[in-house]
Amino acid sequence: MPKTLGMRCRECGEEYPLSPIHVCELCFGPLEVIMNWEEIAPRVSRKSIQAGPPSMWRYHDLLPVEGPPCVGHNVGFTPLVKAERLGKKLGLNNLYIKNDAVNHPTLSFKDRVVATALTKAREFGFDTVACASTGNLANSVAAHAAEGGFKAYIFIPSDLEQGKVLGTLVYGANVLAVKGNYDEVNRLCAEAGGKYGWAFVNITLRPYYGDGSKTFGYEIAEQLGWRAPDHIVVPCAGGSLISKIYKGLNEMNRLGLLENGVPTRMYAAQATGCSPITTAIQTNAEVFRPQKPNTIAKSIAIGNPADGYVAMDTVRKSAGWAADVTDDEVIEGIKLLGSTEGIFTETAGGVTVMVTKKLAEQGRFGADDLVVIAITGNGLKTQEAVQGHLGAPVLIQPNLDALDQALQTDKLLQVV
Amino acid sequence: MAISVLIPTPLRKFTNNQEAVQASPGSVATLLAELEANFPGMEARLIGPDGELRRFVNIYVNEEDIRFLQGLQTPIADGDSISIVPAIAGG
Ligand SMILES: Cc1ncc(COP(=O)(O)O)c(C=O)c1O
Ligand SMILES: [Zn+2]
Numbered sequence: 380m381p382k383t384l385g386m387r388c389r390e391c392g393e394e395y396p397l398s399p400i401h402v403c404e405l406c407f408g409p410l411e412v413i414m415n416w417e418e419i420a421p422r423v424s425r426k427s428i429q430a431g432p433p434s435m436w437r438y439h440d441l442l443p444v445e446g447p448p449c450v451g452h453n454v455g456f457t458p459l460v461k462a463e464r465l466g467k468k469l470g471l472n473n474l475y476i477k478n479d480a481v482n483h484p485t486l487s488f489k490d491r492v493v494a495t496a497l498t499k500a501r502e503f504g505f506d507t508v509a510c511a512s513t514g515n516l517a518n519s520v521a522a523h524a525a526e527g528g529f530k531a532y533i534f535i536p537s538d539l540e541q542g543k544v545l546g547t548l549v550y551g552a553n554v555l556a557v558k559g560n561y562d563e564v565n566r567l568c569a570e571a572g573g574k575y576g577w578a579f580v581n582i583t584l585r586p587y588y589g590d591g592s593k594t595f596g597y598e599i600a601e602q603l604g605w606r607a608p609d610h611i612v613v614p615c616a617g618g619s620l621i622s623k624i625y626k627g628l629n630e631m632n633r634l635g636l637l638e639n640g641v642p643t644r645m646y647a648a649q650a651t652g653c654s655p656i657t658t659a660i661q662t663n664a665e666v667f668r669p670q671k672p673n674t675i676a677k678s679i680a681i682g683n684p685a686d687g688y689v690a691m692d693t694v695r696k697s698a699g700w701a702a703d704v705t706d707d708e709v710i711e712g713i714k715l716l717g718s719t720e721g722i723f724t725e726t727a728g729g730v731t732v733m734v735t736k737k738l739a740e741q742g743r744f745g746a747d748d749l750v751v752i753a754i755t756g757n758g759l760k761t762q763e764a765v766q767g768h769l770g771a772p773v774l775i776q777p778n779l780d781a782l783d784q785a786l787q788t789d790k791l792l793q794v795v
Numbered sequence: 796m797a798i799s800v801l802i803p804t805p806l807r808k809f810t811n812n813q814e815a816v817q818a819s820p821g822s823v824a825t826l827l828a829e830l831e832a833n834f835p836g837m838e839a840r841l842i843g844p845d846g847e848l849r850r851f852v853n854i855y856v857n858e859e860d861i862r863f864l865q866g867l868q869t870p871i872a873d874g875d876s877i878s879i880v881p882a883i884a885g886g
Binding site for chain 2: 390400401402403404405406407408409489510511512513515516561562563565566568569570572573581582585588589616617619666668669671678679681683685686688
């Protein structure tokens, strides 16, 4: 029996056979894969998962692909780090960082969604993949396409950080830099749609792509000793990741894998310069208003989030909340995480750290609550953001006098 | 000059698989009524029971989201290009 039975519209419930379509014909709502839980549940246990590889594929039974992975065998199972020093700063005694800044191979959580989507792309028989991306998805699709021998067409906004552009080109992908913001890139790709017979990872394969993010949630719970945390703070762009983490925790609970049910409250983090989701939540609005992004947090600068409503539902259902932070705070957040935990995150991580700080100051967490910050991308890719904000090396001649003299100056090290 | 309307894949059943169709000047609202007259059933896919654009549908007039313009009252003139696009994920 197959693991996946079909697809269902999240908005109106209409069902469809498994195929590379992504929206409901009746209402344009997002489609989700219907898993065959009767088939899957009996064979999944803590033991069966622990017997799997140290990667996201230890949860293969719970992912919407039939066969083994065709690419990305080593994606996932990233460290869950107890953040003692950052915790002290924020007044949190049980703070953890889920660190996808070191995800293999392209240093962001997007490797999870791409490994899932390209495995499905091969199952559907595609030989060419594509995506519209704010950078991280671009890197990951290009890398996994190279690994799997797919042709790749990558669409990015033309003002992306150098690291994200180079980190796409190096894999030999065709890169199209579109003069416009991400929402315009997305529109173009939607219009191109099926025209060229490519599998757009975030369009054609969206239902499969999205579910790859569930593994971020599975791993947090397994790494905490099969417990769901009290709070998770997640950066939001299109709004998919936050809902899939929550979906993952609830699936584990239904399978009887968790100690404590799912007490988890989900918190959305955005940059003030692109905050359609967090604004809607903070103002208790029914609908979100699309925005024209203006922030250095480019990876999460999506003004018209396709899963915005899903993200809002997730936050509300879980009794969580939302906050946004300015670009100055984003830089401060990157430095704070670096100087307290030795983890260099990109702009999205700066957002998430500072939103966590803000929520802590609002008194939303108990001091002993278990709080997890989702760090989803790597700082080496967005160096422009902190360039000029970190001080500079102290230049000296190679002799002891020069060293002695330099050590007198107050340019050197204040320890945080 | 003609007004062209780009039809997304999920609606091409109505247009006999045509990717684009022509329309007359007016507003987005009159455009939707015209589409309904030519391709019965199409309007209900785009407009919800509350009379508003469904929340997962985006309509662009000359590459601008009508939510940033005047919504369903956004004017459409000769030479404009309209595109109807489902919301899509990304990042
Ligand atoms: C580093 C990083 N974090 C978070 C996100 C948000 O993901 P989603 O679009 O699922 O909300 C993205 C999306 O591109 C990202 O690149
Ligand atoms: Zn539907």
